Amino acid sequence: MKVKRKKHLSWNVKCILCLAPSLLGTLAFFAAPFIRVVYYSLIDNQFRRNFVGFDNYMDTLTNKYFLLALKNSLLLIVICVPIVIILALIISLVLSYGIKWIRKTRAAFVLPLVIPTASIALIWHSVFASFDSVIPVYLLFIWKNTGICIVLLTAAFTAVDPALFEAARLDGAGTFTLHKKITVPIVMPTVFFVSLLTIVNSFKIFKEIYLYYGTNYPPDHSYTLQYYMNNNFLKLDYQSLATSAVLTSLLIFGIVMGGMALQKRYCQ
Amino acid sequence: MKKLIGIIFFLLSGVFLLPVAATVFFSFYSEGGFTADGYKDLLFDCFVFYPMFWNSVLYASAITLAQLPVVILCAFGFTWAKFRGKGILFIFYIILMMMPLQVTILPNYIGLRDMGLVNTPWGIILPMIFSPFGAVVMHQYMKNTDSSVIEAARLETSSIFRVILVSVIPQLRVCIFAVALFVFAECWNMVEQPMLFLTDKNLKTMSVFISEAGSYTGAVLFPSAVIFLIPVLLLYLFFSDSLEKGLTLGELS
Structure with a gap:
């Protein structure tokens, strides 16, 4: 023993x-x-290294570029994430339950996932260069990020056991009830996860904007948190960079924890 | 009705393909009409192109190959080890996976500088080997694999590497391909690291080349974009099936 x-x-x-x-x-x-x-x-700077408490945070939180970047990053989430999720849901629903030959189109939706941004930013630039708007950036984000959601969602849809459907159908359930009672609970965790992933990917959008504009100083409407951090890195302003990095990670931490708590609460 | 949905889908997939198709179109198009001059300029006159393309291949392959064993071991540990705080550690990996690069770029830079790795290929390769995405995905996949095979293998041998090699990796095949494809595409797409961690032109990658290609002679811009996307496109064509079956993420904790 x-x-x-x-x-x-x-x-x-x-x-x-x-x-x-x-x-x-x-x-x-x-x-x-x-x-x-x-x-x-x-600390106040990397040579003197005096502790200054939350002074840097007060500076950053009142910095007008930081606030602009924060606003733009949040706007991107509020506008693009729902579009990506709804688009991905519709596409993967049809791909999972639709006619056979439609399924062949799936590769077209997933392909953007692997296409390097540098290749595609060029065409974006030549088509949209004359528009002074953030919409091209949003389109690029949606184009690039719908694919991964479709992959994960179709995997979830196809994981639903057909035998369950048969059993429920024999019990007299209609198509709507069928999906409401069987598909939705099984797919819901993935929908949560995909939303979370897309929110987080929206925080990662930097190279898209950088390559599209080809500059470290994009127009105000496209200036995001990553830009704020990147430019402070180039300026060697360690304190502003570090402070905004901590604030950004707190924001992401909050979103992830909140998302997971929601998932726990509603998916069980 | 079904026909209508079919047509809408056909058009929608066309819209998704349009940017790639347009890039290919413009690579052959110049004011005079259709020509392959751009490709000629790029392949025969633009010698900066070759080292940078090679660097992209080197970095992306090295990272992908080095990351796989780390990720497989890590996912195995997460699935089979029992210890306190495992759940929290995994949540830590998930949060890490979600952090943008810029959050740790400064201390990463300082750390690499202290190790003397700035402006060397290692400065690009080493940190990326430990990016947590693969571990998270593979653990999710491994949770649902057949554990009896592992139990059986444990009776045969006491070496954990043998167990993993014989009973885990065959079950993970699809997921390994999916992770490899995803990681390769991610590394192929790197922009910030080569831009910030490398100063030597001979070490930079294709992404950087394209972002500067406007300044080279000849119409090399669109041809270089097309050549840059061919390797990932081929990999995607070969492994798209695995990508669709190997990535499953749902319930997290």
Whole structure:
């Protein structure tokens, strides 16, 4: 008995050790740098290194470019994320339950996922260069990000067991009730996840805008949080960069935790 | 009705393909009409193009190949190890996956500088090996694989690597292809890292080349965009099936 227990323990230890490479890398390249960012956000500058409490945060939160960037980033979420999700839902519904030959079109919707932004920003630039508006950026975001949602959503739709449908249909359920009672609960977690992913991807939109405008100083309407951070990096303004980085990650942390709490609450 | 939906879908997929099609079209088009001169200029006269294209291939392949073992081991650990705080650790990975690059770009830069890795290929490759996306996706997939095969393999051998090689990897095939394709496309698409971490022109990538291609002689802009998307396009054609079956993410915790 004792021998068996020891063996079990060592298996578990081995499993834990499997995490080590990834953990070490994460620690070196993500966790430790993040702690450094927090530290930088609390000091006056990297030479004197005096703690100034939340002074940097007060400066950043009243900085007009930071507020502009924050507004633009949030606007992108509010406008684009629902469009992406609804578009992806409709497309994947039809792809999962529609006529057979329609399914062949799926590759066209997913393809943008792998197309490098640099290749596509050119055509965007030649077509939309004369428009002074943020709409081309939104279109680029929607074009690029609908694919991954479709992949994940169709996987969820096709995971619904057809036998369940048959059983429910025999019990006399109509198509609408069928989907409401069976499909929706099974697909809901994925819809949540996909929404979360798209929100988060909207925070990652930098190269799209950068390559589209080809400059570090885009028009006001396209100036996002990533730009604010990128430009402070180029200006070597460590404190502004660190502070906005901490604020951005707090925002994302809040969104992710909130999303997961919602998912727990409504999907069980 | 079905016909109508079919037609709408056909058109919609056309809209999604249009940007790629237009890029290819413009690569052959100049004021005079259709010509392959752009390609000629790019392939025979523009010698900056080759090192940068090669760099893109090198970085993306190296990162993808190095990331797979790390990710498979990590997902295996997350699925099979039992310890306190595993759930929280996984949530940490998810949050990390969602952070934009710019959040840690400064300390990353300082860290790489201290290690002497700025302006070397390692500065681009090393951090990307540990990007958490693959681990999260693969753990989600592994949760639903057949554990009895692993139990059986454990009776045969005590080496955990043998167990993974024999019983885990065959089950993960689709997911591995999907993650590899996704990671490769991500790395192929890198813009910020080569722009900020590399100063030597000979180390930069195709993304950077295209963003500056307007300044080179000849109409190399659109041809370079087309050549840049061909490798990922081919990979997509080969592995799109895995991509569709291997990526499943739903319930997170």
